[in-house]
Amino acid sequence: MQVVEENKVVKDRAKQVYKEGFVTDIEAFTIPPGLDEDTIRLISSKKDEPAWLLDYRLDAFRKWQKMPTPNWAKLKIPEIDFQAISYYSSPHAANANAPKSLDEVDPKLLETYDKLGVPLHERERLAGVAVDAVFDSVSVGTTFKAELEKVGVIFSSFSEAVHDHPELIQKYLGTVVPAQDNYFAALNAAVFSDGSFVYIPKGVRCPMELSTYFRINAINTGQFERTLIVAEDGASVSYLEGCTAPMRDENQLHAAVVELIAMDDAKIKYSTVQNWYPGDEDGKGGIYNFVTKRGNCQGKNSKISWTQVETGSAITWKYPSCILRGDNSSGEFYSVALTNNHQQADTGTKMIHLGKNTKSTVISKGISVGKSQNAYRGLVRVAKKADNARNFTQCDSLLIGKSCAAHTFPYTESANMTAKLEHEATTSKISEDQLNYCLQRGITEEDAISLIVDGFCKQVFKELPMEFAVEAKALLDISLEGAIG
Amino acid sequence: MLKVDNVFAKAGEKEILKGLSLTVKPGEVHAIMGPNGSGKSTFGNLLAGMPYVTPQSGSVEYMGKDLLSLEPAERAAEGVFLAFQYPVEIPGVNNMYFLRTALNAQRKYRGEEPMDSAQFLRMVKQKIKDLNMRDDLLKRPVNVGFSGGEKKRNEVFQMGVLEPKLAILDETDSGLDIDALKIVADGVNHLRSPDRSFIIITHYQRLLDYIKPDYVHVLADGKIAKTGDKSLAFELEEQGYGWLNK
Numbered sequence: 001m002q003v004v005e006e007n008k009v010v011k012d013r014a015k016q017v018y019k020e021g022f023v024t025d026i027e028a029f030t031i032p033p034g035l036d037e038d039t040i041r042l043i044s045s046k047k048d049e050p051a052w053l054l055d056y057r058l059d060a061f062r063k064w065q066k067m068p069t070p071n072w073a074k075l076k077i078p079e080i081d082f083q084a085i086s087y088y089s090s091p092h093a094a095n096a097n098a099p100k101s102l103d104e105v106d107p108k109l110l111e112t113y114d115k116l117g118v119p120l121h122e123r124e125r126l127a128g129v130a131v132d133a134v135f136d137s138v139s140v141g142t143t144f145k146a147e148l149e150k151v152g153v154i155f156s157s158f159s160e161a162v163h164d165h166p167e168l169i170q171k172y173l174g175t176v177v178p179a180q181d182n183y184f185a186a187l188n189a190a191v192f193s194d195g196s197f198v199y200i201p202k203g204v205r206c207p208m209e210l211s212t213y214f215r216i217n218a219i220n221t222g223q224f225e226r227t228l229i230v231a232e233d234g235a236s237v238s239y240l241e242g243c244t245a246p247m248r249d250e251n252q253l254h255a256a257v258v259e260l261i262a263m264d265d266a267k268i269k270y271s272t273v274q275n276w277y278p279g280d281e282d283g284k285g286g287i288y289n290f291v292t293k294r295g296n297c298q299g300k301n302s303k304i305s306w307t308q309v310e311t312g313s314a315i316t317w318k319y320p321s322c323i324l325r326g327d328n329s330s331g332e333f334y335s336v337a338l339t340n341n342h343q344q345a346d347t348g349t350k351m352i353h354l355g356k357n358t359k360s361t362v363i364s365k366g367i368s369v370g371k372s373q374n375a376y377r378g379l380v381r382v383a384k385k386a387d388n389a390r391n392f393t394q395c396d397s398l399l400i401g402k403s404c405a406a407h408t409f410p411y412t413e414s415a416n417m418t419a420k421l422e423h424e425a426t427t428s429k430i431s432e433d434q435l436n437y438c439l440q441r442g443i444t445e446e447d448a449i450s451l452i453v454d455g456f457c458k459q460v461f462k463e464l465p466m467e468f469a470v471e472a473k474a475l476l477d478i479s480l481e482g483a484i485g
Numbered sequence: 486m487l488k489v490d491n492v493f494a495k496a497g498e499k500e501i502l503k504g505l506s507l508t509v510k511p512g513e514v515h516a517i518m519g520p521n522g523s524g525k526s527t528f529g530n531l532l533a534g535m536p537y538v539t540p541q542s543g544s545v546e547y548m549g550k551d552l553l554s555l556e557p558a559e560r561a562a563e564g565v566f567l568a569f570q571y572p573v574e575i576p577g578v579n580n581m582y583f584l585r586t587a588l589n590a591q592r593k594y595r596g597e598e599p600m601d602s603a604q605f606l607r608m609v610k611q612k613i614k615d616l617n618m619r620d621d622l623l624k625r626p627v628n629v630g631f632s633g634g635e636k637k638r639n640e641v642f643q644m645g646v647l648e649p650k651l652a653i654l655d656e657t658d659s660g661l662d663i664d665a666l667k668i669v670a671d672g673v674n675h676l677r678s679p680d681r682s683f684i685i686i687t688h689y690q691r692l693l694d695y696i697k698p699d700y701v702h703v704l705a706d707g708k709i710a711k712t713g714d715k716s717l718a719f720e721l722e723e724q725g726y727g728w729l730n731k
């Protein structure tokens with residue numbers, strides 16, 4: 001009894017801060033916890049997948065079984081019991097393989113997305129933004145599909161794409177992040193459930209923002225989504241993902257894989273606003289966010305740009321990377337990672353320069369509050385043939401409070417004499433002087449901190465699409481609540 | 486307006502103000518001069534409520550309120566403005582946005598409606614004209630990369646927009662070329678009014694050629710050592726502070 005009482009108090013308190021923490025009460029089909037080959041066969045059959053995909057999964061699973069659990073570097077992570085997790089949960093209403101018209105979607109699901117500020121209904125949906133909504137293991141619907149099809153853009157859930165465009169999936173799946181790439185990428189390749197697929201044909205500029213909204217709802221369930229974006233010669237697209245989960249006392253696992261492929265002159269801009277439940281102020285609960293994101297600048301003059309605002313998750317472990325294969329290609333990484341309470345973030349990027357005249361820019365802003373740990377880990381590698389490669393890296397850390405910490409680990413490896421690599425790093429505290437200056441002008445302490453932090457993040461926020469920059473700022477403000485004292 | 490009575494205060498761990506008393510009536514301009522380290526900035530910071538100054542005893546009454554019991558932001562909203570000797574840089578925060586945030590925070594405290602960006606812009610344009618300034622600094626982040634003189638000019642501009650009742654200018658004239666000095670002085674003169682008072686901390690009587698003070702005080706050893714009119718400033722400039730001790 002006591003325990004229940006206590007949980008409620010903890011939740012009520014945390015709720016003031018994490019407003020996406022509600023649970024949708026919906027009937028779901030959930031595979032019992034546990035992981036073996038039969039689990040994978042079951043997932044695959046639930047999704048009515050072709051044999052080649054099942055083989056791909058099983059192959060990945062066998063590789064995963066042989067892999068050692070990763071070495072966590074700066075992170076403190078309790079051992080994860082992979083047999084205690086359920087690997088597939090689907091709300092009944094969203095039958096994975098039925099053609100999805102939004103009219104058929106359970107109103108409870110639509111309501112959930114309404115509450116999250118992502119209305120899917122025709123009349124209310126966000127202007128100029130097409131949304132694929134993923135709920136636990138399946139996509140519940142995609143907006144603006146028909147409009148996009150008119151210009152040849154494919155934007156659908158991954159499962160649908162497997163059925164509708166198997167040749168494209170088979171051609172590109174795992175080409176940027178191979179199944180054996182790392183422990184969590186292998187796990188994802190074995191059990192991935194849904195996600196989004198985007199294909200922009202030659203010469204097409206995608207006429208609207210594309211976005212996927214990921215929602216974990218079911219208890220004890222992992223989310224393993226897979227995103228694949230292909231931009232053909234001269235194509236361009238801007239894509240955004242957002243993520244939230246209910247507040248639960250148990251930790252939940254999210255292990256995603258994102259692969260981007262940009263051909264000659266193609267541009268892909270990938271933005272993330274990550275707000276998975278971070279756990280309560282005592283460090284209980286929260287999402288483990290282990291994500292492998294990688295873009296392949298395959299073609300000449302191609303460009304891939306990652307922008308991320310990471311405020312959620314108990315533990316974040318991700319290094320969105322660019323492989324700059326095409327000559328003159330460029331990669332960018334703009335990141336704001338805020339950690340509060342007991343959150344841990346270990347994030348950064350890898351820029352691998354293979355082609356000539358390749359260019360990369362890294363701007364990382366880490367904000368640590370409370371007892372949190374925030375690390376930037378970056379690798380810039382220049383291959384032998386990559387003449388005239390350029391990198392500029394800037395890592396700034398801002399500390400708020402006395403018990404938090406920031407760490408910066410920039411690694412560079414250059415095998416070409418012509419490479420020019422620049423690195424700048426700063427660590428600062430919100431200075432008393434800045435705060436006092438604001439106070440003297442009449443700005444309250446809370447607003448002053450938010451103002452100073454917002455200024456600190458400006459370089460990154462300006463990379464986000466307008467609507468999301470506003471959302472990102474609001475998110476930071478919420479995450480900063482209680483930062484002073 | 487302001488009644489400082491026998492105030493003792495520490496800056497950090499050090500006893501700096503030792504029995505300071507000063508009365509300022511509405512509309513008056515008081516100049517405070519004094520040797521380096523005598524406690525002039527400490528006094529300004531005390532009035533503004535900056536946390537590194539801790540009052541030990543004595544009282545400060547401001548517009549009928551116990552000033553020392555108010556939070557720094559409350560004092561600002563009650564009309565206390567301090568132009569800092571060393572204005573702080575805030576990277577990434579647009580000067581205009583900063584100023585609007587400040588103004589609206591003060592308005593909110595006073596129960597007034599916030600100004601939207603269009604209203605604010607109109608007001609700012611008018612102020613630029615009134616204060617004979619340029620808008621070149623407004624689009625940049627607060628004080629970042631400003632020259633010393635530009636920072637001081639920005640302080641005066643903020644004062645103009647926030648329209649305080651009691652403005653404390655801490656060496657706002659230091660490091661200014663003659664044109665900038667005039668702009669700053671004109672700004673202050675433009676804002677002078679029967680219900681607005683100024684405390685002007687300075688080392689140079691030159692400023693007082695432009696801003697005519699009602700009183701000139703010498704702060705030495707933590708208290709007002711001498712009070713006079715503008716001629717006191719001349720004497721100080723000629724003879725230094727040494728003769729005061731005799």
Ligand SMILES: Nc1ncnc2c1ncn2[C@@H]1O[C@H](COP(=O)(O)OP(=O)(O)OP(=O)(O)O)[C@@H](O)[C@H]1O
Pocket residue numbers: 496497498499501519520521522523524525526527528537570
């Ligand atoms: N935060 C602090 N901690 C310790 N000592 C301080 C602090 N602030 C000021 N002081 C000391 O208090 C004394 C008075 O400083 P204050 O800045 O008030 O002088 P001032 O009269 O404004 O001098 P100046 O003409 O050089 O500006 C100085 O000795 C200074 O070093």
Ligand SMILES: [Mg+2]
Pocket residue numbers: 525526527570655656
């Ligand atoms: Mg001083």
